[in-house]
Amino acid sequence: MEKNLASSSDASGADWAAPGAGETEVSPYRWVALFIVWAAFLLSYVDRVAWSTVAAPVGASLGIKVSLLGAFVTAFYAGYVVANIIGGMLTDFLGGRAMMTLALLPLGVFTFFFGETTSLTVGILIQLAMGFAAGADYSAGMKVIPAWFTRDRGRAMGIYTTATSLAVVLANAIVPTISAQYGWSSAFRMLGVATFAWGIVSLLFLKNRPGGERAPVRNSAKEMLGLLRNRNLIFLSIAGCGGLWATVGFGAWGNALMTRQYGISSVVAGSIIASFGIGAVIAKPTLGWISDLPGVSRRLMSILVLVAFAITLMVFGMCSTVTQFYIVAPVLGAFSYGYLPVLMAQVSDASGKRLAGASAGWTNAIWQMGSAVSPLAVGHVYGGTHSIVLAVLTLAIGPVVGLIAMLFVSRRIAQI
Template identity: 65%
Template sequence: MKTSLSMTESAADAASSAQADTSRYRWVVLAVVWAAFLLSYVDRVAWSSVAAPVGHSLGLTVSMLGAFITAFYIGYVLANIAGGILTDVLGGRATLTLALVPLGVFTFCFGFAHSLWSGIAIQFAMGLAAGADYSAGMKIIAAWFRKDRGRAMGLYTTATSLAVVITNATVPTISQWYGWQNAFRLLGGITLACAAVAWFVLRDAPEGEPPLACIKAADILALLKSRNLILLAIAGCGGLWATVGFGAWGNALMTKQYGISPVTAGSIAATFGIGAVIAKPVLGWLSDMHSHARKRISILCLSAFAVMLMVFGQSSTVTQFYLLAPLLGAVGFGYTPVLMAQVSDASGRNSAGAGAGLTNAIWQSGSAMSPLVVGYFYAQTHSFSVALLTLAVGPVVAVAALSLLSSRPQQ
């Protein structure tokens, strides 16, 4: 009897998986969560693209240019834990909308910031508002994509790298023409519009699929005890230490150290994002090939990231920066969909939101600390290469953590 019931459940799971993998609407769902993630990241990195020229008007010293980014990520880290659990309770659609609405409002309000402390307070609030967007997107993708989850994660995470391209290609120019305040007010309005689209278009799971069970305390405890999740959390923290640190300081360092104009520095940073846009879906697709590929790909990518940061740190001309930036972007962002797919595999569908939120909270602690640490070392040494070497420490730590990761079959 038990065998018969088990076979029935397995058949139901297989049918559910097939339904999720063949539904055409899943691409609409992916497009909406991608757009939400894109706008969230544009709001996040917009300050970095104008920090050098605008910082002076707000009375910021060189060492404090990263303070707003750090404030955002402190709020983001705090909100990720609760946001992940909230996602597993309310569902991805409701949580994503609840994240986008206040993010749009606070981004609009940042256009009225007039001092260091008002800017820090609003960026902190923006981080709190955006804290659940990542786990909500992960939860929705886990429900709609099964066998090709790596490819879906690869496409999803192109949002962050494309956001770097869009931000650096538009925000400095808009700020130059219309003022940085209006640039942030425009971003806030667009984010609110995306929230409305998410609410009316998204569905938590394919039609006819049974709802996932509500997450319990025992499920969260199991996640906290998972060796693989702990190692993936450390790896992501080290990786994002460098990725976000470069995003926060790359433009300002090139401007401060070599006198490159903010618009040219933004154009170089845009090519950094272009490399990432290409690499992410490719590496995500490759990671779907077999269960051991994800570990190997993430280790190779993060190793190359550390090396490329040190090479970039030895560069000094616009031509060199243009040549190296796409390669740096490819390895500096390419590992993210592979790590995200590994987190999803290790957490399981029912706890996908909490697993994403808990690990991302640790990942983003690297994002929160990196801008201030790099700013400190640059202020002390005024050395471009020392700043980039400081960033390279993160991927080295990530590779060490991933080397201890046990291989597990995909879920």
């Protein structure tokens, strides 16, 4: 079944690209398209991690227990998981531009109003809505990129995924500072306005595919459901879920662990996590570019990065001084996000361009289940033990599960 599905994807992908395949490689606009989806992903991710940068002080002012500080993050990802399943399929029907716009405009509105949160219940409801609104931005980007990039798809994915790590840098560098000077509500209002504005930009300037290409044949529900039987996609989904369990869990708790365990100020902790993000920004395009080189195994790259991720997490848990955190954080950032472009390229390879939106939606929905659960799991462990070592050990379980899953991915996935 897997082999037949791959062959079908090859055929449909070739038929889609045949009239103007060269344009995907030479058109300067492809970099404009990549920038638009990259910036959309950046703003979406800043919106989702902004709470984590101020969770400890703002949570205390709202009377939220330390064990529940991750509840807002979990609520966001609960909505995000559901929206990925729906949004991935709709992206293949409506196109990347339409779904990008439908994701960003409501996300901007909900982010703006999250600044008015006065209780745990209200905050959870708004974050749930934010996650549901944002759920299609990833699938939209994963639909647009394969349409414009073919031979250098890994590099494009690497650049695209720098948005998430750069978002961590920007959120930690900007949100705590704005919150300290103008109040945390103002920070979320600014983010909401910026997100809404970029939704308008996407609507006006994003193109779904090169002009010389025919519109792709509509995918049937049977074809989309057939992706669920693709062995490679199944294990790539498990691997991504394990990886993001640790990536998002650390993003949600990294600041709070340092501020509560060692009394580090929120501004300094934000600076440390910003250096974590810088490491990721450098690693993503580098690893994506390497994965495009002839003879390089994306599967093996994924396994090695996940192993290093688990080990570096434990090293971070043993740190206790600001200097030590500054040294380890960039390295941890490189490994905690570096596996993503390599996994994403393999997802695209396994499904083909015509089913790129649906495959991205299905796999990312499973990936984000780890994102949804890990903040609460870490909160429960840390709230009960007040041990940073046990907290990061809980996180490290994810990459270990991920690398085991990668062992079952085929050594050779047909590239489209």
